[in-house]
Amino acid sequence: MRDQAAADARTARWAGLAGVVAGLAGLAIAGLTGWLTGPGGYPVTAVGELIIELLPAPLVNFGKETLGFADKPVLLTMIVLAVLLLCGLAGRLEYRRRFAGAAVFAGVALLGLLGVSAQPGITLPGYLPTVLGLVFGYLILGTLLDRLRRWRTAPSEDSLDRRRFLTWVLVTGAAAAVATVGAQLLTRATSAVQTARDRLALPAPAMPAPPVPADLGLPDLTPYVTSNDDFYRIDTALQVPVIDPADWSLSITGMVDNPFTIDYATLAAKPLVEHLATLTCVSNEVGGDLAGNALWLGFPIRDLLAEARPTDDADMVLSTSDDGWTASTPLEVLTDPDRQALLAIGMNGEPLPITHGFPVRMVVPGLYGYVSATKWVTELKVTTFAADQGYWTPLGWSARGPIKIASRIDRPAERTLDPGTVTVAGVAWAQHTGIAGVEVQIDGDAWQPARLAETVGPDTWRQWVFDWAATSGNHSIAVRATDANGDLQVADSAPPAPDGATGYHSISVRIR
Numbered sequence: 090m091r092d093q094a095a096a097d098a099r100t101a102r103w104a105g106l107a108g109v110v111a112g113l114a115g116l117a118i119a120g121l122t123g124w125l126t127g128p129g130g131y132p133v134t135a136v137g138e139l140i141i142e143l144l145p146a147p148l149v150n151f152g153k154e155t156l157g158f159a160d161k162p163v164l165l166t167m168i169v170l171a172v173l174l175l176c177g178l179a180g181r182l183e184y185r186r187r188f189a190g191a192a193v194f195a196g197v198a199l200l201g202l203l204g205v206s207a208q209p210g211i212t213l214p215g216y217l218p219t220v221l222g223l224v225f226g227y228l229i230l231g232t233l234l235d236r237l238r239r240w241r242t243a244p245s246e247d248s249l250d251r252r253r254f255l256t257w258v259l260v261t262g263a264a265a266a267v268a269t270v271g272a273q274l275l276t277r278a279t280s281a282v283q284t285a286r287d288r289l290a291l292p293a294p295a296m297p298a299p300p301v302p303a304d305l306g307l308p309d310l311t312p313y314v315t316s317n318d319d320f321y322r323i324d325t326a327l328q329v330p331v332i333d334p335a336d337w338s339l340s341i342t343g344m345v346d347n348p349f350t351i352d353y354a355t356l357a358a359k360p361l362v363e364h365l366a367t368l369t370c371v372s373n374e375v376g377g378d379l380a381g382n383a384l385w386l387g388f389p390i391r392d393l394l395a396e397a398r399p400t401d402d403a404d405m406v407l408s409t410s411d412d413g414w415t416a417s418t419p420l421e422v423l424t425d426p427d428r429q430a431l432l433a434i435g436m437n438g439e440p441l442p443i444t445h446g447f448p449v450r451m452v453v454p455g456l457y458g459y460v461s462a463t464k465w466v467t468e469l470k471v472t473t474f475a476a477d478q479g480y481w482t483p484l485g486w487s488a489r490g491p492i493k494i495a496s497r498i499d500r501p502a503e504r505t506l507d508p509g510t511v512t513v514a515g516v517a518w519a520q521h522t523g524i525a526g527v528e529v530q531i532d533g534d535a536w537q538p539a540r541l542a543e544t545v546g547p548d549t550w551r552q553w554v555f556d557w558a559a560t561s562g563n564h565s566i567a568v569r570a571t572d573a574n575g576d577l578q579v580a581d582s583a584p585p586a587p588d589g590a591t592g593y594h595s596i597s598v599r600i601r
């Protein structure tokens with residue numbers, strides 16, 4: 090009897106070890122996924138930051154003073170130890186009853202997700218590290234415990250099954266340890282650049298932007314200026330390039346008389362321009378939200394090109410990103426003295442966020458992002474449309490991508506409303522030409538003019554608003570815009586490929 094109790098206790102310890110190893114593996118998977126999906130998603134760091142945020146300031150300061158620079162590593166180590174302790178418990182519980190450990194694993198992951206959700210600017214992929222860590226950690230726990238069961242319930246304890254279990258524990262533990270260290274090293278490079286970014290002070294613009302006009306400020310209406318956290322994001326790279334400004338340079342090559350290379354300090358020391366401009370993705374569907382308006386700080390690309398002196402037969406600039414992505418931009422657009430095509434280093438008063446092209450990207454008013462807005466840009470090759478193609482062109486998208494007139498209804502957001510005045514509002518854009526008018530149509534009746542908010546110029550979208558006297562029943566609301574040339578938005582529906590969607594955005598509402 091006593092022997093049995095002792096054997097059970099030993100088994101429980103082995104199950105605990107299996108739990109710890111599975112926890113290590115889960116953390117390693119979360120670490121590697123976190124490195125891939127970008128900053129903010131690693132649950133251990135996220136929970137650490139949440140704890141610091143929630144702790145009373147005196148306690149945080151005490152930690153800083155007593156532990157010096159080690160406060161963060163100490164906190165993170167404590168979190169990891171707590172997680173592994175709980176995983177050990179989960180292993181013991183799971184051995185006794187299937188899914189009993191799963192509850193503990195899920196609880197730990199839930200805390201991780203809570204931390205991640207508190208990270209600034211977190212997007213859906215940011216939750217992936219925790220979820221994958223949980224799922225694979227639990228699967229690994231199941232495998233280890235299967236091995237353990239076979240060993241501990243075998244007639245003779247000293248069997249092949251014992252060696253199998255121990256091998257699994259050892260191999261999994263070692264792989265998890267190696268992966269954790271690897272993920273740590275990879276992520277450290279990212280956080281070093283993050284720190285470099287946080288320490289950067291943007292130079293003051295030589296040419297500041299005019300003041301931003303009043304926002305209509307209606308609930309559910311897109312703000313005139315999009316915050317960096319809310320700005321849409323498109324990139325093909327699995328791993329976002331992480332570039333220290335000290336290591337960045339841009340080469341102007343190809344069909345130029347004076348090819349040269351410029352570094353970050355030289356670029357930032359040039360007289361910079363501030364310009365508010367709306368970026369739009371060609372993939373945006375009618376009514377979609379792949380557009381954003383930001384205050385960019387940068388140096389006019391035409392001034393760099395003037396220094397490089399393109400030859401007469403060139404008609405395109407192929408810009409290349411650090412990740413190999415390319416865009417084909419018409420040379421005449423980049424050299425146009427009336428268009429602020431920028432090599433941007435600032436976005437809404439901050440250095441570019443890493444995900445939006447830090448340290449340097451292109452912003453060209455009037456062209457879809459896929460043919461102009463190269464993030465992490467490192468080369469401008471002056472060439473021809475005949476000789477070169479951007480990333481998306483061979484994949485079936487147009488070589489040139491001027492932005493089409495578009496308009497969108499943002500509010501009402503609810504689909505069932507009370508009769509009376511309903512304030513319909515949205516945004517409309519026709520970058521570099523400008524929006525001159527927006528009209529609203531109720532149930533296919535006559536088009537009626539909406540009121541337009543102020544704008545700083547033709548390169549941004551405009552908010553619009555329309556007061557509708559709504560009566561009971563089902564209704565449809567449609568919107569269309571006219572640009573400053575007097576051209577009306579295209580009514581025929583077309584999908585985004587190959588050169589941008591067309592058609593009018595409409596919504597259906599029921600009035601009680």
Ligand SMILES: Nc1nc2c(c(=O)[nH]1)N[C@H]1C(S)=C(S)[C@@H](COP(=O)(O)O)O[C@H]1N2
Nearest residue numbers: 321322323324325370410414458459462464
């Ligand atoms: N390096 C790189 N730059 C890129 C892209 C990309 O995939 N890789 N996508 C482009 C596209 S299609 C658009 S619409 C804009 C989006 O910029 P944002 O992510 O800052 O909103 O970036 C452009 N620049």
Ligand SMILES: [Mo]
Nearest residue numbers: 370371458459
């Ligand atoms: Mo795009």
